Amino acid sequence: MSKKNAFYAQSGGVTAVINASACGVIETARKHTDQIGNVFAGRNGIIGALTEDLIDTSQESDAAIAALRHTPSGGFGSCRFKLKGLEESKREYERLIDVFKAHDIGYFFYNGGGDSADTCYKVSQLSEKMGYPVQAIHVPKTVDNDLPVTDNCPGFGSVAKYIAVSTLEASYDVRSMAKTSTKVFVIEVMGRHAGWIAAAGGLAEDRGIPVVILFPEVTFNQETFIARCQEMVETHGYVTVVVSEGAHWPDGKFLAEQGTRDAFGHAQLGGAAPVVANMIKQALGYKFHWAVADYLQRAARHLASKSDVEQAYAMGKAAVEYALAGENSIMPTVVRKSSNPYVWEVGKAPLSEVANVEKMMPKEFITADGYGITAACKDYLYPLIRGEEYPPYVDGMPDYVTLKNKPLAKKLPAFEL
Amino acid sequence: MSKKNAFYAQSGGVTAVINASACGVIETARKHTDQIGNVFAGRNGIIGALTEDLIDTSQESDAAIAALRHTPSGGFGSCRFKLKGLEESKREYERLIDVFKAHDIGYFFYNGGGDSADTCYKVSQLSEKMGYPVQAIHVPKTVDNDLPVTDNCPGFGSVAKYIAVSTLEASYDVRSMAKTSTKVFVIEVMGRHAGWIAAAGGLAEDRGIPVVILFPEVTFNQETFIARCQEMVETHGYVTVVVSEGAHWPDGKFLAEQGTRDAFGHAQLGGAAPVVANMIKQALGYKFHWAVADYLQRAARHLASKSDVEQAYAMGKAAVEYALAGENSIMPTVVRKSSNPYVWEVGKAPLSEVANVEKMMPKEFITADGYGITAACKDYLYPLIRGEEYPPYVDGMPDYVTLKNKPLAKKLPAFEL
Numbered sequence: 032m033s034k035k036n037a038f039y040a041q042s043g044g045v046t047a048v049i050n051a052s053a054c055g056v057i058e059t060a061r062k063h064t065d066q067i068g069n070v071f072a073g074r075n076g077i078i079g080a081l082t083e084d085l086i087d088t089s090q091e092s093d094a095a096i097a098a099l100r101h102t103p104s105g106g107f108g109s110c111r112f113k114l115k116g117l118e119e120s121k122r123e124y125e126r127l128i129d130v131f132k133a134h135d136i137g138y139f140f141y142n143g144g145g146d147s148a149d150t151c152y153k154v155s156q157l158s159e160k161m162g163y164p165v166q167a168i169h170v171p172k173t174v175d176n177d178l179p180v181t182d183n184c185p186g187f188g189s190v191a192k193y194i195a196v197s198t199l200e201a202s203y204d205v206r207s208m209a210k211t212s213t214k215v216f217v218i219e220v221m222g223r224h225a226g227w228i229a230a231a232g233g234l235a236e237d238r239g240i241p242v243v244i245l246f247p248e249v250t251f252n253q254e255t256f257i258a259r260c261q262e263m264v265e266t267h268g269y270v271t272v273v274v275s276e277g278a279h280w281p282d283g284k285f286l287a288e289q290g291t292r293d294a295f296g297h298a299q300l301g302g303a304a305p306v307v308a309n310m311i312k313q314a315l316g317y318k319f320h321w322a323v324a325d326y327l328q329r330a331a332r333h334l335a336s337k338s339d340v341e342q343a344y345a346m347g348k349a350a351v352e353y354a355l356a357g358e359n360s361i362m363p364t365v366v367r368k369s370s371n372p373y374v375w376e377v378g379k380a381p382l383s384e385v386a387n388v389e390k391m392m393p394k395e396f397i398t399a400d401g402y403g404i405t406a407a408c409k410d411y412l413y414p415l416i417r418g419e420e421y422p423p424y425v426d427g428m429p430d431y432v433t434l435k436n437k438p439l440a441k442k443l444p445a446f447e448l
Numbered sequence: 449m450s451k452k453n454a455f456y457a458q459s460g461g462v463t464a465v466i467n468a469s470a471c472g473v474i475e476t477a478r479k480h481t482d483q484i485g486n487v488f489a490g491r492n493g494i495i496g497a498l499t500e501d502l503i504d505t506s507q508e509s510d511a512a513i514a515a516l517r518h519t520p521s522g523g524f525g526s527c528r529f530k531l532k533g534l535e536e537s538k539r540e541y542e543r544l545i546d547v548f549k550a551h552d553i554g555y556f557f558y559n560g561g562g563d564s565a566d567t568c569y570k571v572s573q574l575s576e577k578m579g580y581p582v583q584a585i586h587v588p589k590t591v592d593n594d595l596p597v598t599d600n601c602p603g604f605g606s607v608a609k610y611i612a613v614s615t616l617e618a619s620y621d622v623r624s625m626a627k628t629s630t631k632v633f634v635i636e637v638m639g640r641h642a643g644w645i646a647a648a649g650g651l652a653e654d655r656g657i658p659v660v661i662l663f664p665e666v667t668f669n670q671e672t673f674i675a676r677c678q679e680m681v682e683t684h685g686y687v688t689v690v691v692s693e694g695a696h697w698p699d700g701k702f703l704a705e706q707g708t709r710d711a712f713g714h715a716q717l718g719g720a721a722p723v724v725a726n727m728i729k730q731a732l733g734y735k736f737h738w739a740v741a742d743y744l745q746r747a748a749r750h751l752a753s754k755s756d757v758e759q760a761y762a763m764g765k766a767a768v769e770y771a772l773a774g775e776n777s778i779m780p781t782v783v784r785k786s787s788n789p790y791v792w793e794v795g796k797a798p799l800s801e802v803a804n805v806e807k808m809m810p811k812e813f814i815t816a817d818g819y820g821i822t823a824a825c826k827d828y829l830y831p832l833i834r835g836e837e838y839p840p841y842v843d844g845m846p847d848y849v850t851l852k853n854k855p856l857a858k859k860l861p862a863f864e865l
Contacts, residue, residue, distance in 0.1 A: 045624045047617075075627035103617050105624035112628055195845055200464075200520050200747035203848060207462045207522035210492035211529055216743060237843075239850060302722065304740075323719075325739035326633060330617035334750055336844065416844035426654075427753065427833035428612055431620060433656060 034066060035137025037351075039088075040073035040080060041105040041172075042143025042150075046186030047193075047332040048343035049142060049172045050106045054099040055347025056140050056170065057088055061096075066355055071134060071439060075108035077141070077150065081123060082446055083130050085439040098432035100344060101422035103332035106434050112448075114150045117157060124157045126446050132163050133442045138354045139165050142347070144173035144184075145389060148362060152382035155360040168350040169362040169382055172343070174329045176227035179388040180380035181364035185346055186329070188339030188415035191231035193331040194220050194273070195416055197324065198232040202240040202271045205320065209269035215260065215311050216271045217321040219304035221328060222247060223277040226392045228328070231412060232273030233404035241267040242403065245307070247277030248392050249401035251286060257314045259402055264317060272311075274303045333429055337418025338373070349377045373414035451483060452554025454768075456505075457490035457497060458522040458589075459560025459567075463603030464610075464749040465760035466559060466589045467523045471516040472764025473557050473587065474505055478513075483772055488551060488856060492525035494558070494567065498540060499863055500547050502856040515849035517761060518839035520749035523851050526560075529865075531567045534574060541574045543863050549580050550859045555771045556582050559764070561590035561601075562806060565779060569799035572777040585767040586779040586799055589760070591746045593644035596805040597797035598781035600832055602763055603746070605756030608648035609833035610748040611637050611690070614741065615649040619657040619688040622737065626686035632677065632728050632736040633688045636721035638745060639664060640694040643809045645745070648829060649690030650821035658684040659820065662724070664694030665809050666818035668703060674731045676819055681734060689728075691720045750846055754835025755790070766794045790831035 039056050041049055053072075060067045072086040073079030079086070086107055088096070099106050114120045131139070141151040148169045155167035171178050176187035198218060205216040222228040226246035236242050241263040245251060263270035278286045286303040304321040312319055342365050349363035362385050366378035396408035404412075422429040456473050458466055470489075477484045489503040490496030496503070503524055505513070516523050531537045548556065558568040565586045572584035588595050593604035615635060622633040639645040643663035653659050658680040662668060680687035695703045703720040721738040729736055759782050766780035779802050783795035813825035821829075839846040 041624070045621055078627065102620070104620035108627055109624045110628040111625070192844055196750050197744050197748075199845055199848070200749060201743040203519070203521035204462055204743045204747040207458070207526045208528070210495065210525055211527040218744070234845065238845065238848070302740075305719065320742050321740065322742035322744050323721075323738065323740045324744065325737050326618040326621045327614050327635070327739050327741065327744075330621040331614070332617060333613050413843055418844065419838070419841055421836070421838070424836055426830055427609055427835065428616055428651065428655065431616070431655070 036068040037070045037138035038136045039140040041109040042147035045105040047103040047189040050099040051343035052347035055344040059348045059351040072107040076110035087439045090437040102431040139167040142170040149386035152386045166359045177225045182367040185343035188336035192336040192416035194231040195234040199235040214317040215319040217304045217308045219323045222275045229275040245274040245278040337420040340420045453485040454487045454555035455553045456557040458526040459564035462522040464520040464606040467516040468760035469764035472761040476765045476768040489524040493527035504856045507854040519848040556584040559587040566803035569803045583776040594642045599784040602760035605753035605832035609753040611648040612651040616652040631734040634721045634725045634738040636740045639692045646692040662691040662695040754837040757837045
């Protein structure tokens, strides 16, 4: 078997640790130069493959690749570009194979969530049919924690830690101010479909904070919500509300879509947090503050979870090792052996079982009233946020790397996206 | 001279390090039990003094007081309650003196911003007149960094570090996504009147990030702002906008007050960030994301600046030492001797020079076009964010202390606020 090159790409929303997976892939490949040639990365994800805009990672020093482990975001660029069915997107799939063939690529490492698992699966199917077999391995990544089979997804642990810590800190603040000022603090977190991130805010409860969570899994009920907030303020003097961006009314409309219009009559894209805060103000008159964490939460490498960084790296490393062991069309997974003490190992799942399956919060993780998390949920979450792995700092700011990202010479005609 | 007790209170918006000043006050007082009796703290700030709701800090262990150094927020509670002129608020000032007299309090340490400096000043004036002299020392605190005389205010360095790091991290994120998705990221920061916090976002520029800052000191100009954002996106592929909550139109109206109404016709309190983001979208069509950091920024002890923690502690310590040296009606200050290397020492300012003076960003700290910070501003900021001082963690979350806050027995009749 002649030595093949590898292709690596980052897909969809980036995380605090997706670069740690990239680091795991490239460092491991560099240890097996007898079997793997160069690692090419897609500039801006799969678009880089389609347009033959490949990054030559051999131009990056070992130190630069090592620094990816502590650098958030997608070091090679990512994209939101979904390939559809094999028939519908036939032209794109065939182009991928053409590019792989032109650059002698035998390994496809695709680092992303559900959509990219599906693409990865289809590439492995098609490449065989086309007589140019490529080993396609999906590297799991998503802050939403919604991939099946794996116990958790790299990226989630760090965002969960960020939300747990931020909820705790802001709650200490509102607790200090509640006597004469703010009594309600609302923090909006990511998770359009699954409430995993919102759940992490519930960990602040174990530090004595009165928390009310609005999950996407639980249909919003204004009456019981307001009553719960009132009860919390009357008991504790204040309340912290963690609202998922996916929290919605019975008709499915997101809380954030309030039909709000600005002075010019333009529909205004607001957040769920101000909507919820104003709702409480109107019903109960309490002074409020609200925050929308948005990208801050998923980019916060400064507060990454140690287990998350380790797992992100391990998934990248395992992807290469599985490929070298002849595996195809699989995804490395995190297998939890025990929560206390936390013991996990690397496993694998066939992509046929991963593609297009979304893992929601199990019912037993949400309290009966729908506003909190259960002990089982906390047992699940704690191991994922435990441990700190700080980046190095220079001049008071993290010393994140920006790669050179030198392009590889093109060999094929241009391709219209 | 008989041994007197001390009174300490926290005022106004709390910070990541105001408790470090409390720690400095109490630990220093505990080292001088020959001269200072007990330290009583006001529950919820000055309201605690007025209502004789005093906390007996002698009930707190040395370990609990030490833990204040790494705990954000106001450990004894703070309040927004402004005492007015000596005539207008005569009843309150006299009550303060009555409470001090009843509990044999000879030292008044008031930890806050401009308003509390004014109150502290008036107490020192009145107490002499009333024949019960109290040594009133103001301990500086404000994330807004707007106190005069002192080079900077404890609380500011940590929020500046948080905004600098968060701007950097979120910008790495949007840079990764910009090819097919988000091209504009807007982060809203605190600072109603002064743009110090917004300025900190400009430090990300030194890491290659295209940043546009909207200061409260610079009247908003939609046309030049949109042009600048377009230029940045066309040059770099993306842009990060740091908008101060105090950014305003020529008529003084805040950007956040867009006359927005919700579905029920209620005026909607939005943030400046969504307004700015939608404005760019409408003008240029770029996809955006926005965040409002709110309390997260000033509570983020997990990312505190080491020099800020040290200065906050030093101000508390110096307050007690100045009091023991017989000083009255002053505020300890940070005196910068040199920026590179950073050398500072503790100084002092008479409260007559501090009360009711607001320090804005100097003109030479803002670039000529009004959208960035100058090299002089960066020289000023870097020493304040340098160094990390992480709190201890348990189970993945910081181990912040919650004090017992046991009340002292009351001796006086009740007082109606």
